[in-house]
Amino acid sequence: MTIHNETLAVIGSPSTNDEMTLDILERAKDARLVGSLVRFTTLQDGQELCVTGQITSLSMFNKWHQNDVMRNIIKSNGSVPHLSGSQDVRSATLSPGAVFGRADKNSDWGFRVLGNLPPTGTAVERLQQSMLEELVHSQKDNLFYVGRAYGDGNVRLPMYFKHFGDPKTGGQGEAYHTLIAGKTGSGKSTVAKMALLCHARHADEAILIVDPKGEFADEISNYQVGSSGLQFANILKGLNRKVQRYGITQVRLEGYELFEDILLSLGIDAALNIRGADNKIEMATAFSEIIREADSGLTLDTLRGRAAFTHILEKLGADYATRIYKGKEGQDALQAEIERILDNQKHRAWSAWEFVAFLFSKDGNRQTIGSIVHHLMASDSGNRPLVVLDLSVSGNRRDLFDLGDQFKELREADEERDLFTDSLQKKIIYRIVSSMRRLCETIVSERVRNGDKRNVNTLVLFEEAHRFAPKSIAADDEDGKKLKAKLVEAVRETRKYGLGWAFIDQTIGGLDKEIIQQIRCFYIGYGLSMGEELQAVREIVGGDQGDVALYRSFKDPASYGSVEEKMYPWMAFGPISPMSANHPLFFNAFGAEDFVKFNNMPVDMSNRQFKRPTMAMRKSKSTGNVQTLTMNDLANGFLDD
Ligand SMILES: Nc1ncnc2c1ncn2[C@@H]1O[C@H](COP(=O)(O)OP(=O)(O)O)[C@@H](O)[C@H]1O
Ligand SMILES: [Mg+2]
Structure with a gap:
């Protein structure tokens, strides 16, 4: 075999086509190897193959340090002269990744499958950027780069x-x-x-x-x-x-199911002081039914304005209070809330309603x-x-x-x-x-x-x-x-x-x-x-x-x-x-x-210009890395055209 400047290791034993043992050369003993991309070349059916992969782990073995007599010496000396350090055997595990092959030196590399095993002693080199680019040249128009090899900052x-x-x-x-x-x-x-x-x-x-x-x-x-x-x-x-x-x-929202949910999200139930999860759902369903009634003259996309809400509230009190509450007390309380809203044009229920109606309306x-x-x-x-x-x-x-x-x-x-x-x-x-x-x-x-x-x-x-x-x-x-x-x-x-x-x-x-x-x-x-x-x-x-x-x-x-x-x-x-396979x-x-x-x-x-939002303009429950913007930011317009 020929050892090039870049040779780090040779194929060792035991190896399988999915996991190979590499014997690390003395010269590479202090190189950063874990996570590095390496390659070796071999022949398959008369074609030149280039196998790439990433080194996933390293191990080291020194049989003297495992010997009972030597361990006694180590205990007092800290090392064994001529054996500690110099007799270390380092090996690495290589997961073969992509396999490239070419018919001759002048043709492009293409994908192959590794169907044999290289002989022990085959030189394993660091994969350089230039070689990598040669290997994936045929794909180059479809490639992107988002990072560097974990163990080797020189390779993208x-x-x-x-x-x-x-x-x-x-x-x-x-x-x-x-x-x-x-x-x-x-x-x-x-x-x-x-x-x-x-x-x-x-x-x-x-x-x-x-x-x-x-x-x-x-x-x-x-x-x-x-x-x-x-x-x-x-x-x-x-x-x-x-x-x-x-x-x-x-966006314009659609559908009664979403409508009912939004009534609750926007607190129409709270405005009517309705208690109990089931009762709230009953109320929301009642809203849908009232709108759907043949003589209501209403549809989901025409709910804006006071008349629609007035109609629904009146109906709710007249026909649905008994469905929402079994007891007389609850029914009366609901009736009182409805009247309170109808009598007070500034009650927040009106603006909540206006917003619900807006979300479903066809205007704009x-x-x-x-x-x-x-x-x-x-x-x-x-x-x-x-x-x-x-x-x-x-x-x-x-x-x-x-x-x-x-x-x-x-x-x-x-x-x-x-x-x-x-x-x-x-x-x-x-x-x-x-x-x-x-x-x-x-x-x-x-x-x-x-x-x-x-x-x-x-x-x-x-x-x-x-x-x-x-x-x-x-x-x-x-x-x-x-x-x-x-x-x-x-x-x-x-x-x-x-x-x-x-x-x-x-x-x-x-x-x-x-x-x-x-x-x-x-x-x-x-x-x-x-x-x-x-x-x-x-x-x-x-x-x-x-x-x-x-x-x-x-x-x-x-x-x-x-x-x-x-x-x-x-x-x-x-x-x-193109560099990945089963690993x-x-x-x-x-x-x-x-x-x-x-x-x-x-x-x-x-x-x-680049802008950074500053303080929250108001209390926001959102957490994480999203920031709330100031009114000044808003003045610049949010939607790009
Ligand atoms: N590749 C990167 N280079 C530089 N800064 C980064 C990189 N990835 C993340 N960051 C920074 O680290 C922080 C967290 O990143 P982010 O992508 O929001 O993580 P996550 O979405 O997983 O919470 C951000 O400030 C981000 O700008
Ligand atoms: Mg994130």
Whole structure:
């Protein structure tokens, strides 16, 4: 064999095609090896093969230190002259990753499968960036870079973020689902933003972000969240993406079920002083029934104005009080509350009602959720939109302020309760998921009838998935069960229509198992190294001890002394890179500057200057890394046109 300058080790024994022992050369004994990318070349069927892989663990053996007599000497001397140190045998475990082959020196490398074993003594070298680029050259138009090899800061890992459309244009041909998981602060949102920007490069791919925390909505409005410095909005602008944010007040809501929920969210029950969960539901149902009565002259989208509310309250008192309360006392009390509201035009119930009616009314150009997702999925090739549905409390409060004085009393009266409750969020998400599930199929079948083979080529990014599809759910949580079942169904059924889901979550163990089974690409950041979470990680990456051990060695990004030193380590698994095969890849995520530089991301700075929101304009229940904006920020307009 020939030992090159770069040779670190040779293939040793025992080795299998899935796990190889490497004997480390003396010269490499103090090199950083764990997590490093290496390669060796071998012959298979007369062709040159180049096998790459990542070193997952190291071990060292010195038989003298295991000898009982020597151990006695060590006990007093601390070492054995001429044997300690010099007789150490170091070995490493190599998980072979991608295998490339070529017919001769002049042809491009292509993918191969390793079907034999290299002889012991085969030289193993560090994989250099130049060699890596030569290996993946045939794919180069479809590659992105989001980080450096975990053990080797000199090597950037090429990754795929393929769209779901035609393989001739670099697509996957069908959708695949992704999970980005890790503890809070591990860098999930940052990696998700980079992944989104890579996807945003594909002008033929539409993107929907379901944003319960409002973080992405803030970003596209140029309020940078977090300290990574990633110019999310300016890059999207540079990529010429059409970007649109919708808050709850910017969509037109539909359906009696949602209506009833919103009555309760907005405290109509409280205004009527109705006690008891069942009674509240009875009240909400009564509202729907009154509107539906043939002679009411009302529909869900024409409820604005005092006349409608007056009519409903009068009916409620006359016909429904006995259904809401069995006892006379309750009935009388309800009647008294109704009169109190009817007599006092300044009662907060009026403005709450006005707001409910507004959400369901047809005035303005507000679209329904169904029509927003239809437009998105059916949009024209080459210029497809990126839509953020902002379901956050903070974002939607801001929108309420934007609506001006018409709901002023409501805002002021509602100091300590959230208008935009958890259950409202879930109801809206249910609408989004069920519309997407249904419409992607409709769009594709219609296209098929017209001889058009395109799928919907749409990515949906979803934060906090476990809240909507938890592993276990309370038996009496009917809404929760319904939402989860719909999400599971969507994940199972939409792939073939080109609709792919990307979930971001701080747990894997807490997420529904069926969803995890449908996911192909995993990005796992720091912090899932205990108990149920670790078990889930193991199940995903397979049985290799070395892979799991390397993952567990990740250092908490929060534990560094200074910001400059911080590293954000990731383990990625699945068809995420030309370098991956049956083992995960380990990398440290790029900072914003490297991401822009190595992917040639266009940053359009003609936008507003970078702004940082300052103090909360009012008490907000939202927590986490989303910040509430000041009135001054608002004055600059929230929606980009
Ligand atoms: N690759 C990175 N480079 C630089 N800073 C990062 C990186 N990843 C995360 N950060 C920073 O660390 C903090 C937490 O990251 P974030 O993506 O919000 O984590 P998570 O979503 O997992 O809670 C943020 O301030 C973010 O800017
Ligand atoms: Mg986050």
